[in-house]
Amino acid sequence: MAAAVAASQAALFKSPFQSLDSCDEQKSVKFRSTFHGSRRISKAAGWSRHLLARQQHRITCSVNAPSPAQAPPLPKGAECYGVFCVIYDLKEEEKPKSWKKKLVRVAVSGAAGTISNHLLFKIASGEVFGPDQPVALNLLGSERSKEALEGVAMELEDSLYPLLREVIIGIDPYEVFRDAEWALLIGAKPRGPGMERADLLDINGQIFAAQGRALNEVASSNVKVVVVGNPCNTNALICMKNAPRIPSKNFHALTRLDENRAKCQLALKAGVFYDNVSNVTIWGNHSTTQVPDFLNAKINGRPVKEVITDHKWLEEQFTPTVQTRGGVLIKKWGRSSAASTAVSIVDAMKSLVQPTPPGDWFSSGVYAAGNPYGIDGDLVFSLPCRSKGDGDYEIVPGLHIDKYLYERIKKSEDELIAERKCVAHLIGEENGFCDLPGGDTMLPGEQ
Amino acid sequence: MAAAVAASQAALFKSPFQSLDSCDEQKSVKFRSTFHGSRRISKAAGWSRHLLARQQHRITCSVNAPSPAQAPPLPKGAECYGVFCVIYDLKEEEKPKSWKKKLVRVAVSGAAGTISNHLLFKIASGEVFGPDQPVALNLLGSERSKEALEGVAMELEDSLYPLLREVIIGIDPYEVFRDAEWALLIGAKPRGPGMERADLLDINGQIFAAQGRALNEVASSNVKVVVVGNPCNTNALICMKNAPRIPSKNFHALTRLDENRAKCQLALKAGVFYDNVSNVTIWGNHSTTQVPDFLNAKINGRPVKEVITDHKWLEEQFTPTVQTRGGVLIKKWGRSSAASTAVSIVDAMKSLVQPTPPGDWFSSGVYAAGNPYGIDGDLVFSLPCRSKGDGDYEIVPGLHIDKYLYERIKKSEDELIAERKCVAHLIGEENGFCDLPGGDTMLPGEQ
Numbered sequence: 041m042a043a044a045v046a047a048s049q050a051a052l053f054k055s056p057f058q059s060l061d062s063c064d065e066q067k068s069v070k071f072r073s074t075f076h077g078s079r080r081i082s083k084a085a086g087w088s089r090h091l092l093a094r095q096q097h098r099i100t101c102s103v104n105a106p107s108p109a110q111a112p113p114l115p116k117g118a119e120c121y122g123v124f125c126v127i128y129d130l131k132e133e134e135k136p137k138s139w140k141k142k143l144v145r146v147a148v149s150g151a152a153g154t155i156s157n158h159l160l161f162k163i164a165s166g167e168v169f170g171p172d173q174p175v176a177l178n179l180l181g182s183e184r185s186k187e188a189l190e191g192v193a194m195e196l197e198d199s200l201y202p203l204l205r206e207v208i209i210g211i212d213p214y215e216v217f218r219d220a221e222w223a224l225l226i227g228a229k230p231r232g233p234g235m236e237r238a239d240l241l242d243i244n245g246q247i248f249a250a251q252g253r254a255l256n257e258v259a260s261s262n263v264k265v266v267v268v269g270n271p272c273n274t275n276a277l278i279c280m281k282n283a284p285r286i287p288s289k290n291f292h293a294l295t296r297l298d299e300n301r302a303k304c305q306l307a308l309k310a311g312v313f314y315d316n317v318s319n320v321t322i323w324g325n326h327s328t329t330q331v332p333d334f335l336n337a338k339i340n341g342r343p344v345k346e347v348i349t350d351h352k353w354l355e356e357q358f359t360p361t362v363q364t365r366g367g368v369l370i371k372k373w374g375r376s377s378a379a380s381t382a383v384s385i386v387d388a389m390k391s392l393v394q395p396t397p398p399g400d401w402f403s404s405g406v407y408a409a410g411n412p413y414g415i416d417g418d419l420v421f422s423l424p425c426r427s428k429g430d431g432d433y434e435i436v437p438g439l440h441i442d443k444y445l446y447e448r449i450k451k452s453e454d455e456l457i458a459e460r461k462c463v464a465h466l467i468g469e470e471n472g473f474c475d476l477p478g479g480d481t482m483l484p485g486e487q
Numbered sequence: 488m489a490a491a492v493a494a495s496q497a498a499l500f501k502s503p504f505q506s507l508d509s510c511d512e513q514k515s516v517k518f519r520s521t522f523h524g525s526r527r528i529s530k531a532a533g534w535s536r537h538l539l540a541r542q543q544h545r546i547t548c549s550v551n552a553p554s555p556a557q558a559p560p561l562p563k564g565a566e567c568y569g570v571f572c573v574i575y576d577l578k579e580e581e582k583p584k585s586w587k588k589k590l591v592r593v594a595v596s597g598a599a600g601t602i603s604n605h606l607l608f609k610i611a612s613g614e615v616f617g618p619d620q621p622v623a624l625n626l627l628g629s630e631r632s633k634e635a636l637e638g639v640a641m642e643l644e645d646s647l648y649p650l651l652r653e654v655i656i657g658i659d660p661y662e663v664f665r666d667a668e669w670a671l672l673i674g675a676k677p678r679g680p681g682m683e684r685a686d687l688l689d690i691n692g693q694i695f696a697a698q699g700r701a702l703n704e705v706a707s708s709n710v711k712v713v714v715v716g717n718p719c720n721t722n723a724l725i726c727m728k729n730a731p732r733i734p735s736k737n738f739h740a741l742t743r744l745d746e747n748r749a750k751c752q753l754a755l756k757a758g759v760f761y762d763n764v765s766n767v768t769i770w771g772n773h774s775t776t777q778v779p780d781f782l783n784a785k786i787n788g789r790p791v792k793e794v795i796t797d798h799k800w801l802e803e804q805f806t807p808t809v810q811t812r813g814g815v816l817i818k819k820w821g822r823s824s825a826a827s828t829a830v831s832i833v834d835a836m837k838s839l840v841q842p843t844p845p846g847d848w849f850s851s852g853v854y855a856a857g858n859p860y861g862i863d864g865d866l867v868f869s870l871p872c873r874s875k876g877d878g879d880y881e882i883v884p885g886l887h888i889d890k891y892l893y894e895r896i897k898k899s900e901d902e903l904i905a906e907r908k909c910v911a912h913l914i915g916e917e918n919g920f921c922d923l924p925g926g927d928t929m930l931p932g933e934q
Contacts, residue, residue, distance in 0.1 A: 122751075123760065126754075161830065165614060167614070187818075188819060188820050188821060190819050190820075191820025191821075198747050198830075199747065199827050199830040200750060200751065201830075300645050303647060304645055307573075308569060308570050312573060313652075315647070372634045372637050372638035372641070373599075373637075373641075379605075379608055379646070380645040383608065384645075
């Protein structure tokens, strides 16, 4: 009952071209009379009511309504939700005079999942793009999560975030990714019981290949893509290879949570607060072969090895502590680290839209082409990066690589090369074969 | 293994009085040698390692260490966690020159729950108190949620929020609430199968009576208390009556989520964006007897009844839509509305620390003594409030109460009076008896 009420309410909206007062009642009546019939014939039954309502409305309020040419195109198979179907014109609005006049459109896959449940509210609150940047959220779910996605949209409605001006929900990436300037690819299949890493690579690889093709076709040509779903480096590579229209350097695999954890562990060991730790790199794959770099990291501007004199700890315990953090957390907390993962996604995005502090850098899994460290360029590899805050970045050169680091980075590189061979069929290459280096290198807490 | 490593790391900390370099190794060794023996004799076994480490450290680094008189007192049975055990002096720190020099200390009960899992990160990010206000979080869990609480603290560590300077975890409210300037009381027992509302009132009433006594004894004398755990109005009344040292007007029961939902529904119906809706009051109890007020509410500055001419909808469907929202959401989403509840707690807090926009108001369940609407003053009743942003508020007088509103407000008042009689034994009154008005008035999705 209440759901039906909400649905019928969602039919009402306002465009800057229309007079609300003259159309209000008509709209309501007209909508209700066509609602049930229309939804049955829609492709995505039950999801297109807002779309239909909006189309219907254009006819009803004909006096001041925009011509079809003027009306913003609405994708099929993806729809605005509830109050977010209200059309407005940021340029004409009185209220947010200091706001930027163009929305940032962020598409999120796995939008009904727990990481997104933290992340979406952060983006909506202005935490990523600032208090003057209105945002649109395009939420991608699956057939199975459709209802949950509506629940997420309802909670976003109830949060009354002024900056959140549009929410679109859908299950077709070709619709949901349309015009996205950011794509946060969080959704991935978790590994089932007895599933090998190779199987997971293939199953998720298929998803990211399809999403890459969709991004290639419908997203903004300069869309920034952050891949969170695991195995994220190789998923990002697959996605990138399937989206040739989008610059390769726009694809990122999230290693920021690893960086944040590494910073915290160094701070703990040194007995300082975490904001005194800088220049931490995660090299390589987001797996147990990842290399948290204490050689180039700094504490209060001094090399870590000068401040932390327990080098045995650095060499033997620091890395496993960072890597097993997720597993320890699951054990204590009973759930995976959704909240801090979401925080690290926000950090990763902010690192691209805010200038990197002078002398510092951040880690991101990026396409390694032309990297100054001799790493195979045809991989998505976590490297030290810095940004002017324009959404772009450069790989920071000149870090010191000693024998300890070199050996470990090489191992992570070998793993990523082996993963690439496993997914050759998904990146347009031939002669693929799957022979991953020994042992399971999934990070604990992510299986 | 990793947990043990983290624990031993947590022993190291730095005070502004000490030279890190000269003490680092000593601290580490000293701590490890005393760790296992000491924790066994501690009252809250396994929880006091940071406390012990801190005490130990004062002896070890004696040259520059503060005298016991200088050292900040650490409560027993509640402890700093991990990197948050680092002692620092905001006044002396170089970095945050523009920051306020005094922490805001926020205590949160039910800190390992899902609402807190959203809320804590918002507070830590500066969303409530602003980007220049460092914060401390004192997290209260239960015997059962101890480990989970450590998990929460770990995620807060990994989030590297610069403003979050202290995290204390514990299970004893007399320790965790110490010096709190805000107490967000979220933890409450959920209603089990077959449990009557009267049983729930008693079970949770006991908890809030105990927490009120603890606040009375150890919290800041001007602590602001926001009660979220249900039945929140009567829980807030119980808490207040058990904390006579704290001003009665400092106690709030959360009805902000109801207000937010009401605003959104009015926006949807009117076809406007939610930021055009103002002056929405929730009157009464946070239950199905609550009264979302469309009579005094405004859309674009005009009375709602002028803008929404479908008065039948306002009178018959608006209120149930607001009230059943949580239930609809659970059905769709499979979980309760933790994210938007956390948002509404943030809103409620911000409404007290930021001036209310001129002419507007917000809803909060407050002690009704001296209210200008003739409502029983000895209740915690949701009323229209406004604030100068100093943490305090006043009840807004002069709202128009018509027959429709009056009857409904009366019903909610009657319910709260009946609840008060049920909990007479918890608020120092005699002749209590429990005879709640007919029907179950728990909000759907909160049982």
